[in-house]
Amino acid sequence: MIAANKNLQFTKIQELVYELKVAEVMTKNLITVAPDTRMSELRGILRDNRISGTPVVDGDRMVGIVSVEDFITWLIRGGVDCPVGQVMSRKVRTLFADEPLVHAVSKLEEHGYGRLPVLDRSKNTLLGLITKGDIIEGLLQELQIDYHEEEIHRYRASHFFEDMIADKITINFHYHIHGKKIEQGGEVASDLKRSLKRLGIHPDIVRRAAIATYEAEMNVIIYAEEGRVDVNVEPDVILIEVRDRGQGIADVARAVEPGYSTAPDWVRELGFGAGMGLQNIKNCARDFDITSTVGRGTTLKISIPTGTKEKRCA
Amino acid sequence: MRLSEIAQTLTLKVRSAAGHLDTDVLGGYASDLMSDVMANAEEGYLWVTLQTHANIVAVAAMKELAGIILINGREPEKETAEKAEEKNIPILVSRLPAFELIGRLYDLGIPGLRADAEES
Ligand SMILES: Nc1ncnc2c1ncn2[C@@H]1O[C@H](COP(=O)(O)OP(=O)(O)OP(=O)(O)O)[C@@H](O)[C@H]1O
């Protein structure tokens, strides 16, 4: 099992070094020096930035590269202060930003360089620098993302739906909100959360659904007293509908704006009425829709995909 | 840092879920607004607030927070403590006002949301 996995990872890395571009892993915030920077300043620049070499740039053109090795050679030869331009290596191998990572690997390997400057292919200007460390970091990051996607997949294709056979599967959870004190709010969201977890849905997605439901539930309790929550879980998406026959919202667009609230003082004292609830719901949802008629009631409909990459609320 | 160590160091009194202090506290968030905590607190964070009503438990449970610290010597309402016990949410109380308490938590190395992003 372990061996098989290892092989898998190897082919994955091989794939990645062809897929990833130099630009994606290079270091962009570049420390550079000018040809007329003094050698006596160079040591401090390298030390303070913890780097072992830096490109020498004249205007926006790279004219050479100067490294710790150049610095040592200069010291051995007497260390008489002079411009960097006289010590730097002029013949510099470079990479273009759009080259695949595998080119960087082989160039670094072939010449034993510690770093290679990265140029823009059309403008020939310096964009960044790439080291072996950057490459390793880039690959690890990519592998981790991959791992994450696999994990989501594992949750989505969780035992429950996989075992069901039908053209369309929907699991419905129905809740009734009635005559709750504001302090008791959150029970529906809490029950839903537990149920969704049992279905094997990814914990981050479950939390997203719970946050949205909580805010909607609180709004029903505060502004409508009574309402119903219907949650339909399909293999790829969770649909949540919260309907009430309360006072309704006159201006829905305004109500959604962060900070808008009509909560009375006694509600505010309990820490509600920041005017963030609907915005929270929106941030957790993909589709978000409210229809409301003053005096008749309000219906909120949202969807949350179960396999989304951004599992957290925005 | 574990919640139990924090409780001991800052001499916080435990009012619920005393058996659930063995969790790692990943950070802290302070707010008295429910939907603000809903939006911004992170899983495993400690929540500092002056609210004492039962809804703080619902919020903490929903967000899977490490626990709640009530400031200024405030005590949880009876219903709050019961619900917290049932949901395994530790509620701790401190005599200190928010500013002092948060300062000490910070000193202990408990980070806020964006500890690395000072205003820029
Ligand atoms: N179900 C509803 N029925 C009637 N009005 C509503 C309903 N939901 C929201 N509103 C109106 O929209 C406003 C904004 O709602 P939102 O949830 O964003 O903030 P809030 O409830 O005022 O405060 P917070 O949610 O931050 O505690 C409310 O103050 C209220 O006027």
Ligand SMILES: [Mg+2]
């Ligand atoms: Mg609200």
